Amino acid sequence: MNSHTSPAIELRGASKTFRTPSGGLHTAVRDLDLTVGRGEFVAVVGPTGCGKSTTLTLVSGLEEPTEGDVLVAGEPVRGIGDKVGFVFQQDAVFPWRTVLSNVMAGPRFRGAPKAEARE
Ligand SMILES: Nc1ncnc2c1ncn2[C@@H]1O[C@H](COP(=O)(O)OP(=O)(O)OP(=O)(O)O)[C@@H](O)[C@H]1O
Numbered sequence: 001m002n003s004h005t006s007p008a009i010e011l012r013g014a015s016k017t018f019r020t021p022s023g024g025l026h027t028a029v030r031d032l033d034l035t036v037g038r039g040e041f042v043a044v045v046g047p048t049g050c051g052k053s054t055t056l057t058l059v060s061g062l063e064e065p066t067e068g069d070v071l072v073a074g075e076p077v078r079g080i081g082d083k084v085g086f087v088f089q090q091d092a093v094f095p096w097r098t099v100l101s102n103v104m105a106g107p108r109f110r111g112a113p114k115a116e117a118r119e
């Protein structure tokens with residue numbers, strides 16, 4: 001399948017296990033299969049701690065699955081790409097900066113000149 005026909009998001013047998021501060025292991029997501037089609041609007045609902053945010057970190061490339069595959073537009077997710085937006089659960093902005101300056105921060109950190117980032 002190419003990127004025009006493949007689902008927007010696909011998780012196949014995805015698991016994520018974290019090491020806890022006490023040295024143990026905690027599996028936040030276990031063997032998850034999920035397919036989100038192009039143009040589909042999906043809400044994931046569940047009790048606190050069930051792994052919703054962890055699932056999103058796998059899709060956005062912020063975390064790697066411990067097991068399984070995560071694909072966006074048919075391509076395996078490898079690190080943070082530029083095709084996925086992620087609105088964090090907690091504020092993730094610079095409160096001392098203006099809205100425009102916050103929007104410019106991403107391109108600036110990726111090395112864009114000020115004028116280009118502003119554009
Ligand atoms: N980086 C991490 N290290 C260790 N444990 C983690 C880490 N991130 C998440 N967890 C644990 O994994 C589980 C799932 O967390 P997650 O944040 O995905 O839940 P959630 O469904 O988004 O919950 P909420 O509804 O409260 O936002 C929780 O038990 C959490 O404590």
Ligand SMILES: [Mg+2]
Binds near residue numbers: 089
């Ligand atoms: Mg969450």
